Amino acid sequence: QSALTQPASVSGSPGQSITISCTGTSSDVGGYNYVSWYQQHPGKAPKLMIYDVSHRPPGVSNRFSGSKSGNTASLTISGLQAEDEADYYCMSYTSRSTRVFGGGTQLTVL
């Protein structure tokens, strides 16, 4: 199972919006509405930010939103803040009943 494809890095200035893409295939991202997104700060466990493509768990800022089109899912962060600087990973359910992560995207807030 190949990892989902994410850009290695993205950056933005405070207050701006950024979007991180996550590209898979019809056997994972495109086939199911089971894409989740995780934020990870250095030395910390991942934190769930988005589940089932576009749903936010309680306590996650509404500045974070998710969507999907075809085989590509996206995470958008609006009104960038310094605390958003972290690594972000997408994860999808697959046709083999396994899960697969993206390679991760490092977000830099300029």
Add this chain to the structure above:
Amino acid sequence: EVQLVESGGGLVQPGGSLRLSCAASGFTFSSYDINWVRQAPGKGLEWVSYISGSGNIIHYGDSVKGRFTISRDNDKSSLYLQMNSLRAEDTAVYYCARDGPYGSGHYYWGQGTLVTVSS
């Protein structure tokens, strides 16, 4: 409060074995599916294995299939990962991550335990 606490990591030689544990508390353990996820030093997350709440459905990632065995003891609220034929590329922090209560996402994670495979 939901807690997941991994243990059992350490230094092991290539070809050796290690058994990781994940002790759960704060929820009805048998009601939830759980996963192992690992992260090599400086690298991204890699999904390793899944076990259903009852223990009768199990899945593995291709890189560990045939070498790793996931299991659980619902009476002890514990999850295990038996790792055999370890390779240098298995060096990573291993996390247990619970499914639910939010759809397909892993909301609860442990703090991780480091496994180092080296001679």
